[in-house]
């Protein structure tokens with residue numbers, strides 16, 4: 189068996205692994221590399237639409253493989269064909285996606301539509317809802333919405349046949365529902381792939397199940413994510429809920445919380461804390477659509493849907509600022525019309541301004557900070573960052589801008605967060621349970637830090653460091 193790390197080696201995210209046995213292969217994840225994006229592109233420095241593929245290949249952001257990409261994305265001047273002309277071909281039987289974060293699934297958007305994509309039911313539905321509701325979609329945002337991609341859905345424990353491979357997905361705990369670790373059996377051996385995982389969330393037992401399966405099936409090689417191999421912080425989602433309650437209860441002013449659109453566990457913590465403080469959580473129509481998806485997937489109880497007492501929809505005033513139907517388009521207009529048909533009130537920033545201690549405003553993007561201006565926060569208002577600390581320049585700039593607005597608005601800020609990734613001690617625990625003979629660090633900037641962890645957790649086992657873009661025998 190051989191494995192290529194076309195992305196996700198020495199970087200957090202951008203996972204694109206190709207596993208090959210007897211001349212056939214599978215891609216495991218095909219995500220967007222944000223490290224490459226930062227290195228070569230910026231706000232105004234972006235690939236042109238007609239030459240996106242050629243530009244991404246030239247920058248090394250995606251692999252130089254001849255028979256992988258959608259011909260409709262080849263540029264009309266022939267640069268893509270020229271670049272790919274002498275590139276190697278791979279005998280790709282399919283792409284298996286571990287979970288719906290864009291650093292794992294995003295660049296599936298560039299691939300030939302007849303290459304089958306295998307993913308969990310939850311991953312698929314969540315990715316589709318995110319895609320459908322995303323404003324200003326680019327080529328890289330369109331994976332499934334056109335409906336012409338070959339898709340095969342799986343659930344935990346499924347045995348998925350792909351060419352001469354058998355893939356067994358096992359659910360894991362991460363910051364989005366529908367996340368899987370994968371066990372890949374090939375005619376030349378087996379390998380386990382962690383995807384992204386943690387042991388400190390509400391579904392930690394899922395991650396333990398994955399590690400136990402690796403041990404019980406005797407899988408020797410584990411590709412293990414190490415995003416937080418250098419960190420010891422073990423803040424749990426339960427700690428987050430307690431801390432949110434402390435911060436929100438008895439606050440007299442506005443409370444706004446910035447969190448990820450897909451992070452269901454965090455949403456639940458925010459609603460619980462709001463409830464404890466006698467507040468109703470307000471979500472955008474986009475988040476409300478995502479909540480419908482969570483509900484349909486069976487991961488969320490019905491009482492967390494808008495209109496059931498704990499959560500309501502906050503409509504952003506657009507265009508004229510007068511809630512005119514003409515100001516809304518597509519899915520959003522349909523959604524708002526459905527609310528109006530049901531006779532539900534449309535809450536806006538004006539309602540929040542009038543009753544500041546009645547609501548918790550849930551925001552999903554740093555750009556939403558401007559909405560707070562119209563909510564006219566009074567004294568004792570709080571903005572809670574419930575996302576990871578900024579870990580690159582762009583995120584630092586985003587945070588600085590929010591802080592600047594908060595000081596104009598006179599709002600205090602706080603950070604309340606638990607990571608979607610296992611810390612060092614959790615990784616050690618996972619290795620101890622899985623008992624692999626070899627470990628391949630992935631999704632980490634510090635693969636070297638695995639060695640002492642491995643020596644403690646599985647003495648005698650070896651560390652394999654992949655070289656980016658060239659095959660390693662495993």
Ligand SMILES: [Zn+2]
Pocket residue numbers: 200201202289291292384631
């Ligand atoms: Zn990731």
Ligand SMILES: [Zn+2]
Pocket residue numbers: 287289362384608
């Ligand atoms: Zn992830």
